[in-house]
Amino acid sequence: MIQVTVNGQSYEVPPGTTILALLQTASVPENYLAVEVNADVVPRSLLASHPIEAGDVIEVVTLVGGG
Amino acid sequence: MNPEAGEEETACGSSATDEASILGDRPWVIGGRTLRSRLIVGTGRYDTMAQMSQSIEASGADCVTVAVRRERLYDRRGENILDYLDLQRLTLLPNTAGCYNATDAVRAARLGREILRTLNNPGADWVKLEVLGDSKTLLPDPVETIAACKQLVAEGFQVLCYSSDCPVIARRLKEIGAASVMPAGSPIGSGQGILNPNNLRMILENLKQGDPDYPVIVDAGVGTASDVAEAFELGADGVLLNTAIAHARSPVRMARAMHHAALAGRDAFLAGRIPKRLYATASSPQEGVISSRPYGHTGQAN
Numbered sequence: 001m002i003q004v005t006v007n008g009q010s011y012e013v014p015p016g017t018t019i020l021a022l023l024q025t026a027s028v029p030e031n032y033l034a035v036e037v038n039a040d041v042v043p044r045s046l047l048a049s050h051p052i053e054a055g056d057v058i059e060v061v062t063l064v065g066g067g
Numbered sequence: 068m069n070p071e072a073g074e075e076e077t078a079c080g081s082s083a084t085d086e087a088s089i090l091g092d093r094p095w096v097i098g099g100r101t102l103r104s105r106l107i108v109g110t111g112r113y114d115t116m117a118q119m120s121q122s123i124e125a126s127g128a129d130c131v132t133v134a135v136r137r138e139r140l141y142d143r144r145g146e147n148i149l150d151y152l153d154l155q156r157l158t159l160l161p162n163t164a165g166c167y168n169a170t171d172a173v174r175a176a177r178l179g180r181e182i183l184r185t186l187n188n189p190g191a192d193w194v195k196l197e198v199l200g201d202s203k204t205l206l207p208d209p210v211e212t213i214a215a216c217k218q219l220v221a222e223g224f225q226v227l228c229y230s231s232d233c234p235v236i237a238r239r240l241k242e243i244g245a246a247s248v249m250p251a252g253s254p255i256g257s258g259q260g261i262l263n264p265n266n267l268r269m270i271l272e273n274l275k276q277g278d279p280d281y282p283v284i285v286d287a288g289v290g291t292a293s294d295v296a297e298a299f300e301l302g303a304d305g306v307l308l309n310t311a312i313a314h315a316r317s318p319v320r321m322a323r324a325m326h327h328a329a330l331a332g333r334d335a336f337l338a339g340r341i342p343k344r345l346y347a348t349a350s351s352p353q354e355g356v357i358s359s360r361p362y363g364h365t366g367q368a369n
Contacts (some may be wrong), residue, residue, distance in 0.1 A: 005138040007138070007139075021308075026138050026139065029226065030148045031186060032147055032149050032182065032186075034135075034178040034179070034182045036178060041174075041177045043181070043183050044181065061136060061182075062135075062137075062138045062149075063134065063136075064111075065112070065113060065119060065133065065138075065342070066110060066132060066134025066162055066164050066245070067110070067111045067112070067256075067310065
């Protein structure tokens with residue numbers, strides 16, 4: 001297992017886990033989400049092939065009400 | 068009397084034909100996109116998603132702003148706002164609300180763009196840039212705002228830029244390529260209305276000089292419908308508001324009031340108000356009055 005940080009919390013994921021696999025654990029459709037790995041956006045086209053590496057800092061965001 | 072009546076009919080008929088040209092307005096274009104409504108509304112602080120949807124509908128807005136936040140940490144009901152917004156009809160304007168430095172604001176903008184691109188929403192390249200300098204006043208940090216605006220413009224964003232009502236900062240933001248400058252009427256959510264109309268006048272005069280269609284949007288501080296009307300009467304092209312609707316006792320009714328105020332204020336601006344005078348001017352003819360004047364024609368007591 002490798003250690004990563006997702007939305008500020010530590011998680012362990014199996015090596016080779018892709019970003020897309022991570023998104024599929026969320027409760028909303030994945031097209032409502034965007035992902036940043038180590039402060040860079042991962043484009044949608046690369047989600048399925050982007051492997052998560054040990055120590056990655058990942059942000060998974062969606063849109064919420066705001067002004 | 069008949070000929071007069073006939074003339075009147077003709078006049079009425081022709082005015083109906085010319086209604087479009089008399090009552091028309093210039094298209095309202097920001098960053099290359101045309102919006103129907105001059106109100107842009109926020110989507111935050113509603114009691115329920117249904118109340119938000121109804122309020123947006125009543126406001127007539129076809130552009131709404133949304134925030135970018137970590138998934139699953141904010142909505143305890145497990146609802147997603149995207150299920151309550153008509154993405155075919157509404158342009159989403161992602162914002163960088165809550166960011167206190169240029170780096171984070173740029174990150175938020177890129178993430179918002181990524182979501183909207185996936186959803187195929189026309190707002191994908193738009194961002195409401197907001198870089199705050201202080202959590203109590205929520206006033207913008209001008210240095211960080213300018214840095215973030217430059218970066219986002221370079222990355223191809225249409226930046227609708229929240230600013231203070233300082234005319235100098237507003238001019239700087241336009242110079243570096245903001246698609247719209249959005250001066251605050253008063254602090255965000257304060258409901259104080261437009262505290263310094265003279266600053267707003269200066270901003271409008273500066274930014275529209277030789278560029279009359281450059282969009283200036285009053286963002287923040289609206290408390291009630293008359294504040295919206297005032298912004299438009301001063302010459303603002305748009306108004307962006309959220310709390311004044313969401314926290315009104317009846318949000319849907321207030322949304323409708325804002326819709327009417329925007330139409331009224333814009334029409335009043337286009338119509339051109341009369342100058343203010345110290346003394347009265349009679350609306351009824353001076354001749355043929357069956358009463359004598361107590362003080363004569365000079366206005367002086369006899």
